Amino acid sequence: EPEVTQTPSHQVTQMGQEVILRCVPISNHLYFYWYRQILGQKVEFLVSFYNNEISEKSEIFDDQFSVERPDGSNFTLKIRSTKLEDSAMYFCASSRDRGSNQPQHFGDGTRLSIL
Amino acid sequence: AQSVSQHNHHVILSEAASLELGCNYSYGGTVNLFWYVQYPGQHLQLLLKYFSGDPLVKGIKGFEAEFIKSKFSFNLRKPSVQWSDTAEYFCAVNARGSSGDKLTFGTGTRLAVRP
Numbered sequence: 001e002p003e004v005t006q007t008p009s010h011q012v013t014q015m016g017q018e019v020i021l022r023c024v025p026i027s028n029h030l031y032f033y034w035y036r037q038i039l040g041q042k043v044e045f046l047v048s049f050y051n052n053e054i055s056e057k058s059e060i061f062d063d064q065f066s067v068e069r070p071d072g073s074n075f076t077l078k079i080r081s082t083k084l085e086d087s088a089m090y091f092c093a094s095s096r097d098r099g100s101n102q103p104q105h106f107g108d109g110t111r112l113s114i115l
Numbered sequence: 116a117q118s119v120s121q122h123n124h125h126v127i128l129s130e131a132a133s134l135e136l137g138c139n140y141s142y143g144g145t146v147n148l149f150w151y152v153q154y155p156g157q158h159l160q161l162l163l164k165y166f167s168g169d170p171l172v173k174g175i176k177g178f179e180a181e182f183i184k185s186k187f188s189f190n191l192r193k194p195s196v197q198w199s200d201t202a203e204y205f206c207a208v209n210a211r212g213s214s215g216d217k218l219t220f221g222t223g224t225r226l227a228v229r230p
Contacts, residue, residue: 003158103161
């Protein structure tokens, strides 16, 4: 079964540095998502992306964050000037279509540790 | 905005015991409902989903869930658990027909099955 793949599995970064988390969604999927899970807390929606633009974002997704689909396969989340509170597990997800019948498929996640 | 509550944070069962994990949601409109499972060290996997029709849905690995609209509930059940069911279980919803597809997750229930 095709999978969503994420790299790296673990990223350690100094506070203030920029970090790019990478995702390869399932190849025939058109909708892409980022979620994060701070240790001990629930999985939270960050952003959804379709047709090369953001379709929805949460209040967490401020100017520090950006997403991009630089080519036909990758979907990236960039965090500029990381803060300690950005430490979390970041999950990428994709779906073939939106809404009603199309569940989102998740990657293994990237554990981001900010020092 | 939708919200999801999972009241059991940590459940310990012996093999062959029956399982029921509670999930309640809050939203004024129609929702799609999901249960995801995360086995240790693995990604979130879809266990089952409800979009419409029969409120009793069957998923993989012998799991089922029942949507009770009047109670805003979507409890997960399994008649006889196995050690391999040890995992974290997440209930999630998204609002049907809305402009966004974001999943709203509960805090998760960590299930430990004793052999």
